[in-house]
Amino acid sequence: MTEPGRTGGLELWLTRVTQHPLVTLALCCALAIAAAVAAAGLLGVNSDPISMLDEDLPFRQTDERLREAFPKLDDNVLAVVEAPTPEQAALAARQLASRLDRVPEVAGWTWASGSAFFVENGLFFLPLPQP
Numbered sequence: 001m002t003e004p005g006r007t008g009g010l011e012l013w014l015t016r017v018t019q020h021p022l023v024t025l026a027l028c029c030a031l032a033i034a035a036a037v038a039a040a041g042l043l044g045v046n047s048d049p050i051s052m053l054d055e056d057l058p059f060r061q062t063d064e065r066l067r068e069a070f071p072k073l074d075d076n077v078l079a080v081v082e083a084p085t086p087e088q089a090a091l092a093a094r095q096l097a098s099r100l101d102r103v104p105e106v107a108g109w110t111w112a113s114g115s116a117f118f119v120e121n122g123l124f125f126l127p128l129p130q131p
Contacts, residue, residue, distance in 0.1 A: 050063060072108075072109060079096065081093045081096065090112070093112040094112045096110075096112070097110040097111065097112040
């Protein structure tokens with residue numbers, strides 16, 4: 001309770017807010033915009049689970065050396081092409097790779113599964129027999 005003739009802080013604040021609604025609305029909008037700009041600049045999402053671990057761990061240091069030595073192995077996308085026959089799948093994969101080669105800003109380099117590597121080493125990638 002406040003003494004008669006003496007207003008409390010909350011009552012004074014509410015009186016000012018109700019007397020100047022446009023100023024109050026403008027200040028609220030300005031604060032919301034400032035908060036949105038701050039959130040956009042300061043907040044972010046990192047989906048790399050490795051970056052959550054300490055950089056001083058031995059396997060993290062090995063991982064960094066591997067990424068530096070083989071930059072083409074980082075930030076890759078794998079597309080699996082399925083077709084009724086292996087020949088159709090290989091043809092579709094080569095066509096996809098050739099189309100992606102035409103837009104180097106999208107795909108820096110491509111590698112189709114019908115390449116000589118898989119022709120020579122394809123047996124290593126056969127599925128294991130199920131027990």
